[in-house]
Every structure is written in C-alpha cells, then in structure tokens.
Amino acid sequence: xxxxxxxxxxxxxxSEDVEAEYGWRYTFSKVMEDTTARWGLxxxxxxxxxxxxxFIDSNLSQLTFGAFSDFTFAETLPIFDHPExxxxxxxxxxxxxxxxxxDGSLSNPLGTDPSGRDYFTRIVYGAQVSVSVGIVSTLIGxxxxxxxxxxxxxxxxRVDDALMRMVETVYAIPxxxxxxxxxxxVSGGSPDITYAILGVGIxxxxxxxxxxxxxxxxxxxxxxxxxxxxxxxxxxxIIRRHVIPNSFAPVLVYxxxxxxxxxxIVAGLSFLGYGAQxxxxxxxxxxxxxHGYMHSNVWLSIWPGLAILVTIMGFNxxxxxxxxALDPRIND
Amino acid sequence: MxxxxxxxxxxxxxxxxxxxITVITFILANLAPGDPVRLxxxxxxVNQEVIARIERQYGLHRPLHERYLTYMGNxxxxxxxxxxxxxxxxxxxxxxxxxxxxxxxxxxxxxxxxTAIPLGIIAATRRNEPTDHVSRIVALIGVSTPSFWIGxxxxxxxxxxxxxxxxSGLVYPWRSPDQYGYSGYPELAYQTIRHxxxxxxxxxxxxxxxxxxxxxxxxxxxxxxxxxxxxxxxGVPERTILRKHAFQVAQLPIITIIGLNLSxxxxxxxxxxxVFNINGIGRLFLEAxxxxxxxxxxxxxxxxxxxxxxxxxITDISYAYIDPRVTYxxxx
Numbered sequence: 001x002x003x004x005x006x007x008x009x010x011x012x013x014x015s016e017d018v019e020a021e022y023g024w025r026y027t028f029s030k031v032m033e034d035t036t037a038r039w040g041l042x043x044x045x046x047x048x049x050x051x052x053x054x055f056i057d058s059n060l061s062q063l064t065f066g067a068f069s070d071f072t073f074a075e076t077l078p079i080f081d082h083p084e085x086x087x088x089x090x091x092x093x094x095x096x097x098x099x100x101x102x103d104g105s106l107s108n109p110l111g112t113d114p115s116g117r118d119y120f121t122r123i124v125y126g127a128q129v130s131v132s133v134g135i136v137s138t139l140i141g142x143x144x145x146x147x148x149x150x151x152x153x154x155x156x157x158r159v160d161d162a163l164m165r166m167v168e169t170v171y172a173i174p175x176x177x178x179x180x181x182x183x184x185x186v187s188g189g190s191p192d193i194t195y196a197i198l199g200v201g202i203x204x205x206x207x208x209x210x211x212x213x214x215x216x217x218x219x220x221x222x223x224x225x226x227x228x229x230x231x232x233x234x235x236x237x238i239i240r241r242h243v244i245p246n247s248f249a250p251v252l253v254y255x256x257x258x259x260x261x262x263x264x265i266v267a268g269l270s271f272l273g274y275g276a277q278x279x280x281x282x283x284x285x286x287x288x289x290x291h292g293y294m295h296s297n298v299w300l301s302i303w304p305g306l307a308i309l310v311t312i313m314g315f316n317x318x319x320x321x322x323x324x325a326l327d328p329r330i331n332d
Numbered sequence: 333m334x335x336x337x338x339x340x341x342x343x344x345x346x347x348x349x350x351x352x353i354t355v356i357t358f359i360l361a362n363l364a365p366g367d368p369v370r371l372x373x374x375x376x377x378v379n380q381e382v383i384a385r386i387e388r389q390y391g392l393h394r395p396l397h398e399r400y401l402t403y404m405g406n407x408x409x410x411x412x413x414x415x416x417x418x419x420x421x422x423x424x425x426x427x428x429x430x431x432x433x434x435x436x437x438x439x440x441x442x443x444x445x446x447t448a449i450p451l452g453i454i455a456a457t458r459r460n461e462p463t464d465h466v467s468r469i470v471a472l473i474g475v476s477t478p479s480f481w482i483g484x485x486x487x488x489x490x491x492x493x494x495x496x497x498x499x500s501g502l503v504y505p506w507r508s509p510d511q512y513g514y515s516g517y518p519e520l521a522y523q524t525i526r527h528x529x530x531x532x533x534x535x536x537x538x539x540x541x542x543x544x545x546x547x548x549x550x551x552x553x554x555x556x557x558x559x560x561x562x563x564x565x566x567g568v569p570e571r572t573i574l575r576k577h578a579f580q581v582a583q584l585p586i587i588t589i590i591g592l593n594l595s596x597x598x599x600x601x602x603x604x605x606x607v608f609n610i611n612g613i614g615r616l617f618l619e620a621x622x623x624x625x626x627x628x629x630x631x632x633x634x635x636x637x638x639x640x641x642x643x644x645x646i647t648d649i650s651y652a653y654i655d656p657r658v659t660y661x662x663x664x
Contacts, residue, residue, distance in 0.1 A: 165349065
C-alpha cells in the first residue's frame, strides 16, 4: 500500500488500475522477470532459510536438552556435525582437505578445520551470524535514519542544518574504524557480536537519514501535505502518516543493498577479531583462524570467503532488481 | 578569483565537521565503562600512587568538558597527545606510519582509475554485448567481495602457490637501496613494485568496481546527449566523438565518487595492511586498539577523519575547476 502510493506520486497520469500496476505483487513479478534479480532472490531466500533453520535448531536443542547441552538436531543427519564442539583427540582428523581431494572424505565435504570440526557444518551455521547481523543492524540504521531524516527534511532550517552536520561528521570517519572504536570502548575492552551489531547499526543511521531526507524534501512540497496542514493535522502525524510512507520505496531498495554492505563490514570486523568470537561459527572469524594456516591448508581460507561473496552478491542482485522494478523511469 | 572564494567557503564549511569528529572520538573514548586508567593498564598490578600520577598526567580527574577543551587546544597547536604505551608523541608515531598508507591508498586509486575508465567506456560503447556483460559481472564480484579476502586469495595464488610475488611488507622507494641490501635504484624500484602489486589490487578492486559502474552509466548517458547527436550529424568520426565529446563530460561524477570513496579506501587500508603486514596507519590503529592506547586511538581517528574531509574538499574544488557549470559559492 505504502509503496503503491509512493509510485503514483512519481508517475504521470496514473492509470485507473493503480493497485494492480504498482503494488507489491507487481513489484515482485517485475523482479521475477529479471533473470539476475531472480537468482539474487533465490540466493537470499536460501541463505535466509538456512540461517532460520540453524537458529531454530540450536535454540530448540538448548531448550530441550538444557542450556549447556552439547547437541544439535542437525548432527543427527549424516551430512552435519556439531558446529562448535571440538571432537576428542583421536576421533576427528584435523585439517582434512575437501572431498574432491584425494585425501578427502565425503563425510566432511569441505574438509575439517584445525580443531577437527566439520567445515561444511561451520560454513552453514556461519550464515546465521552474518545474516542476523546484516538484517538487525540494517534495521537499526533504517529505523533511526528514517526518524532523523524525516524530521530533518520536514522541518528544514536550523534543525536540518544541525542534523545534517552530525550526519556529515559520522560520514567522515571510515565505518570500519568508527565501529571498532565504538565496539572496543563501549564493551570496555571485551568486544563481541552484540556490540558489533549495535555499532554497525548506529553508524549507518546517518547514511539512511541522508537518503530519506532527500526524499522527504520532495514529498514535503506535495499538495496532500499542504492539504493535511490546512486541515489542522499535527506535524507529528503528518510525518508519520504521509511523509514517511511516501518516501519509503527508495529507502527500501537502499536497505536491501545495505544488508550486503553490512555483511561485508561485519566480516571485516570479525576477521580482525572484533565481531563474533570463537567458538561461534562466523565467516569472518573463520577467515581469521585460517589466516595462520595459509601454507598448510589453503581451502580453509577459500570457503568462508566464497560464502560471503555469494551471500552479498545475492543481496546486491536482488537489490538492483528491486531498484529497477520500483524505478518509474524504467517502468514506462 | 571566484575559485579562491569557493575554496575558502568549502574550508569554512568543513570546520563544524572537523570539530564534530573530535567530539565523537572524545565521547567514544570516554564512554568506556570503568576506570580508564585501569583499562589502560589492562589488569597489571600497580599501586594507587601510580594510578594517581597517571590520572594527573592526563588530567583525568577533571570534568569531561574541561578535558575536551584542553585537548582541542592542544590539537589546534598540532599536539595530538602522548601515547602511554609507546611513550612517544602521537604525531611522531603517525608521521612515521603515514608513508606506507598513503603509498598504498594512492596506488590503489591509480590501479582503480587505470582499469575502471577503459573498461567502463568499453562496456558503454558495446552495451548489452558479451563484453558489457563480462565487465558488469566483474564489477558485481568486485563490490560483493571483502577486500581482505581478495588479499588472501591473491597471496594464496601469487605468493604461496606460484611464488612470484612477496606476501608481506612493503619496500619504500624513499629509502636508500643499501638499507635493503639492493644493488641500486633500479632494483629498489623493481622491488617496490613487486611488493606493492598485491596489496594495491586487493585494496583497489572495490574502487575499480564502483568506478566502473559509474563510468559505464555516465558514458551511456553522455553518448545519448544532444551534442553527440549533433557531432554525429556533422559526420565527426565515432572515435573523435568518444574521445572529445562524450568522454570529458562523463568524467565529472567520477571525481566526486573518488572523494567520497576515500572513506571506504581508508577503512579498507586497515584490513589490507593487516593481511599484508604493512606498517601503516591502519596497523598502528589496530595495535593502538589492542593496547587501548586512548591518545593514539583518538589521534588516528581524528587524522583519518581529517584526511577524508580534506580529500572531499580537494575533489569538490577540482570539480568546480573543471566544470564551468558549477557556480562558485553555491551549496553542493
């Protein structure tokens, strides 16, 4: 609905059947028509599915067998092992190459890590951290940025000036550096993934604020805002009911693309040791561990990177497709 | 004279941002829960007297705003404080490490520009042909891959497997060849390039990908311009049109993107320096974070933020200088 409104404002001479041509369903079908965007969506869906499953599994196992249980339902399947438990000495072979290698075995399709854990399981479980971090911190940036951007753009003048100077300031410090400083100081020297999520989210508030502000600046001049003002609707309600819903579409596209950027940054954070901490399986953190084994086990450094690449590419392709589908200039 | 006034105006506009950077850094550094002195000493057993002495030395017993004003006073005089762990002035440490970082970032930009512009033009002139598709896939992979993983893969291939290039450290061309035990300047130059090649590509790939996307879109737009149609109507050869008419106009947005991307590049330098063992500001930052060296962390953040602001001002000015359509003194 909100999207539909946003689109009709931009298009000239909307047809009678506005809902059918510009609604969610229309957008979705547009995305599906685009081959690359469709593949992007498939990848995003797969990654979401996998991380939801592993999330439910690890939590359900904990609920069923107690908080300190060392068991997941997934490991009853032949293809999975426990993602964190280190096999006792003599049981699991360490640094095994992937299955296609002469020394590999099918029970560990991607080999094992230096502690003898199944690498495939860890890669699969790694999706959970990346995706949840990507989505949660993007959401923080999105909500915070929407509020600040909407207020800033709607009121203009001094409020706008002050807020935009703040935005520019945060912009000036490279995100990775700002987030590391935030994470380390706020956590009092013991960073973990929660601080990383918060840090990334807060850092991206300005980015979203800037985009929504520029949208609001054009929406503000619309006749229906004038009409709402004239009929005595409070400013707060105008922002909530009219300004935000109508500036929504471009920000949504941006948010999709931003999830990719966030995953990229959090991977860097974890790689440097300021994100997810061991034994939690996380792609960036796994690359950190494998950094010491570059001579002995090449594959350890390959898989997590590929996982990151494919995931981010999925979000980027889907985001690009969404942009094309929502952009009225391309639609006509 | 207009340009001079425009420059002065941009510098004045940057002042609140620069102040903002110091405020943010200062607040973050003081956000840390618990006693900063104890944090600095990281659990080392010291007597009360030592703690009191350190507190006095850094003025930690005074209220926050007073400390900030003193700090700012020192910053304005070019004094970024004293690193407690290294027992040296922060400015001296930064000066020592700036060379490698600048060398890395500038070479990455050179690499990005040298590849992105020709590839973007080729993609634009052969739109929707195989060449275009390939270059778009390259760009997509470029924006979706973490720079540090590109570094890791490059090391795995070119240093470990093939043994062609060194995997860590840089050779500085400003030093004398004797220091490295090289035979003379030609060998120094050769080794400089050999050492710089991999980190440069690792850091430059993301820039290349973003610049290539922009270059392609700009060229496509530029080639559809009225002036190109006119030139074609006059029978100007297509090569000349490309070189003289379409190309120049398309380069303007590239300049802006270069400035804005400086933030990503400086953040990426932290990761690249870590992967390739380069003793630049990025590594210094990580070392400072590791030892919770307050003054050093603040100093680095302020310097990097300032580098970004200055970079953006320089690109804005060169934009105004190159594009006669920009009216000086107008807000950007």
